[in-house]
Amino acid sequence: MLPPMGDNVVVSNMELERLLSMKGGKGEGSYVNNSQAQAMHAKSMLHLLKETLDRVELGDSREKPFVVVDLGCSCGSNTINVVDVMIKHMMKRYEGLGLEPPEFSAFFSDLPSNDFNTLFQLLPPMANYGVSMEECLAAKNHRSYFAAGVPGSFYRRLFPARSINVFHSAFSLHWLSQIPEAVTDKRSSAYNKGRVFIHGADETTANAYKKQFQSDLAGFLRSRSVEIKKGGSMFLVCLGRTSLDPTDQGGGGILFGTHFQDAWDDLVREGLISSEKRDTFNIPVYAPSLQDFKEVVEAEGSFAIDKLEVFKGGSPLVVEQPDDPSQVGKALVNTCRSVSGVLVDAHIGDKLSEELFLRVEKRGTCHGKELLEQLQFFHIVASLSFVQ
Template sequence: MAPMKLERMLSMKGGKDESSYVNNSQAQAQHARSMLHLLTETLDGVRLSSPPEYSPANFVVADLGCSCGSNTIHMVDVIIKHMTKRYEAAGFDSPPEFSAFFSDLPSNDFNTLFQLLPPYGGSSMEECLASDSHRSYFVAGVPGSFYRRLFPAKSVDVFYSAFSLHWLSQVPEVVLDKRSTAYNKGKIFIHGANESAAIAYKKQFQSDLAGFLRSRSNEMKPGGSMFLVCLGRTCVDPTDQGGAGLLFGTHFQDAWDDLVQEGLITSEKRDNFNIPVYAPSLEDFKEVVEADGSFAINKLEVFKGGSPLVVNHPEDAAEIGRALANSCRSVSGVLVDAHIGEDLSDELFSRVASRATSQAKELLDQLQFFHIVASLSLSY
């Protein structure tokens, strides 16, 4: 899928229905909370700036790949409260004015996100009307790809990006080219694919990350910091995508094969669909940061996040099956709908749920995500 085409359509599933991102991002919230100590370490390294004469200082936070749920709002709130306490502890008469930029691709459901913001925040109209919360920062939405420039030069103090950088700007062209050794025949993801396909995905990831770093190095204020979290893997072999591989390369893959075998889609239709996700190893990530040279690595590690499945009744196989299908659909449903239409998409995810239900216990035991966690600051 060409970069501009993917950029115009890729998003987490909007709205508030059962398979929406809003209702299927509890695991991301849990994983983010488990890393708060690493985030606060990064924030403690951010330079506190005095206000220029005649005007208050402006402290700017940007969440890149914010999506449309409440997780981004919570994390921005954590960042701003922590920085406020730092300013107070340092003896500043008053903290700066804070601005928060929520950035994602133009197809992101910004409407749902903005409805969740204080003082409006609430999942229903009644909750919004009853809310008495307030917001201590100014807000703006910034549509665009974070693989390019999004902000003016030297304007952002803290960049935060969680669970987004594993999404590529495009599916590598050679992966969809029948003439190429990297052609990913019979598969919709690189988990278990041939070596050439995996190398193509790795190159795309590293090219994208290099563009991300170039852009942020121009946009970050001196003394600023960046905290990044993306899906990662512990295996050296890129064809073993770990938790991402189990999410997209097992029951999801088998459901596509079901549609082919039942004559609902052609094998060519399946083969022309690939998930634009790459879970890097620590070395994959480190190579790009060091080659770019703009950022010093304060911390770079693999962090065990846990399961992406949040269920109320772990003994209920059907609930686990639905949770896996909804988890897949909340992040890939928009792409699937565009490729085969909503009716066939319903069929596909119904089969994902059915297959996952039959393997529920194994899923809960085996489906674990690891994340690459990076704390970076300008090296000059």
């Protein structure tokens, strides 16, 4: 039995920083088991990451550790893999110059609601220090760095001043710090009535999201400008769009603005939730254009742009048999649930959340071939150097 419509209020005025996280654990809908697409997209960009690492000043290796940070690390193996790549690449740079490598430290940072327990269970054991460079570089089942978790929003300060050599953040900066207040205010012209995302929304609504993204990114850059060491660099990847129109959110729009949207409308139509309950839920995501991103970096002024481009990532749906529509439906619902399930659960409760995602899966199954062809992600890739 589903609860009566009036009893399904779980959280009012959700605090994103307290709630937002990728779905933890190791279940079917968890981020751990639904981040293969991110892994493939990240792998295709490794050459750009290594170009960024080659610009980092090595400094004195005798006194201080070399510190890397992954911001928005989530709880899967992707973050561990990329940190391993970064540290081994820097080891090779030291070795190539005939320098003794420093000790390495890696911080995994995300919001306090992140499933750090699952993340650290995936972390390989520490290798013994004192082994040779060749052994360190060849170690596949051990790590050659000290690890720690840092909870908190990356839109604020997280680390001591001048303590970090390299910042890395992938597939995170499109998540906003909050839903713009005007978007859920019935009295505002930006009120996103009838929608749970800005794809296809009014221009006023989309501009409210754009302003929030710009404010958030500026805060991110200001914080990192205090924390990064001289000669340090950042490598940033976030969901992007190729259209200049912010109401066209590209792949993110198809993911959240079509079958996910329709599933919410189904719940309203069937009397399971009110239209007002739907209208007070919005996905806090904004896929910027290249120009959106560039304007903020240049206006903030702390970092020089070494590289800024739109990179085609491909589909977020990973299926073994593309001709099987049921697999596409399952991939769609698991993708949606892994990144938005926590927010949906908090807004309408577990039982109604299950009903919602059942409808997402059904719609995905009915439109399998179309989804695989149309649902393609583009990413903004930025390599930034600290301006001393």
